[in-house]
Amino acid sequence: MNKLPSHKKAAIVLTALIVLLLLISLCSIALVKARAGKQALVAEIYQNGILIKTIPLYLVTENQTFNVTGENGAENIIEIRPGSIAVISASCPDKICVHQGFRSDSLLPITCLPNRLVIKLRTANPSDASAVDALTY
Amino acid sequence: MNDSKKNTGGLSIQKLTVLSLLTAAALMIYAIESMLPTLVPIPGIKLGLANVVTLIVLKRYGARDAFLVLLSRILLSACFFGSLLSLLYSLSGGLFCLLILWLVNRLLAGHFIFLTSIMGAIAHNLAQITVAFLLTSVAGVLVYLPFLIVSACLTGLFTGLCAHFTLKYLPRFENERS
Incomplete structure (x- = not known):
């Protein structure tokens, strides 16, 4: 040696x-x-590190889309379906977040680094159920 | 010889030409690689083939010239294809990677270039995920870390072997170290 x-x-x-x-x-x-098994999931959408939206995915009954806009014309269109979420369109050049597709597990967050957008999925807490009223759209 | 050194800041004309050629090659590799579709839908995972050039310059010419070539490549690629943000990612990843490459290459006395390359790839991904964490301030992006380390080992091995075989067949020019 x-x-x-x-x-x-x-x-x-x-x-x-x-x-x-x-x-x-x-x-x-x-x-x-x-x-990250199949559990009741809650999506948390962060922009610039700030939580801007919380969606209990297990309470979603029909498909919906909405926009998240940011600085310098950054725009991501997010679609939620019962139990899953995806970024379906993004203003950034690489579109990695779009390619991540619909996610229904808390394994990896959906990330759009150019627009500083992160969608985290976590398992639901009892406190999330009380938020139903606020999120019946 | 001395005359030519005066005008180019200590570089001989020949060396300057070879380094420029290698920078151009790195830029081409980078451009072609960025056109390929991403295999895995995880940000940050790519082959990093342009790093082959950094490794070659580091081994043939030393850290100072590798730094020059790397910096030129990153700044030029940001001008041609990137944005300010991608420049930030490339700079942090590239410079930290070069630092580790240089240290490990010294430690290994120029042998086992694939090990150097793997360590560099890991360093590159570590630096980039740190910047991503600082920019998004979401601790969740750190979940990517194990995936990035595994991919760094694979891609680092690949680029390291590419550099090894390129060095074997690349003709040597005059005035070269080692």
């Missing part, structure tokens, strides 16, 4: 570090996936 040149030792340490990082990542992906 001591006869190895220092760059080979460094390579071994780095490989171990990379493998460790990979394992931690894969485990946390599995963990997040396991926790």
Whole structure:
């Protein structure tokens, strides 16, 4: 072991570090996936880090669309369906948020970085049910 | 030789030409890659093939020239295809990536370039997700982190191997280090 040149030792340490990082990542992906089962979901829409809208998706009965506008003409059209949500149109060039499609699990937030829009899905709390009146559109 | 150095800030004309050529190549690779559809619907996951050029310059010419080529490529690509925001992401990712590439490359004494590349890719994604977190202030974007690390390992390995084989077959020019 001591006869190895220092760059080979460094390579071994780095490989171990990379493998460790990979394992931690894969485990946390599995963990997040396991926790994001089919549950009553609430969508939270954030713009510039501020919560601008909360929608209990499990209470949605018919498809609806609405616009979220931001600075510099940023615009995202969001469609909600019973139990799922998607960005169906965006003013940004890459449209990654649109390609993320309809989401019905809390695994990954829908993100439109150019327009600083994040839609997080979380499981419903008992307090969300009391918000029904405010959200019957 | 000395005359030519005077006019170009310490770079010989030949080196300047080769570095410019490599910058142009990086820009082309970047342009073509941005036209490809994204494979995974997660922001931030892409091959990062332009990084092959950074690796090549780092290994053949050293950190200073790699910095020049990287900075030119990022500024030019922002002028041609990007916005101010994408410039911010590219700069943070690119510069932190280069710092790690340089450190790891020194540690490995220029060997195992694919390991250097993987560490660089991870550093790149870490820097970008930090900027995304600072811009959106939503802790939820950090959920992307494990996905980005896994993809960085794969794409870093790929670009590292690309750089390895390119270095093997790329002709050497005069006045080159190592």
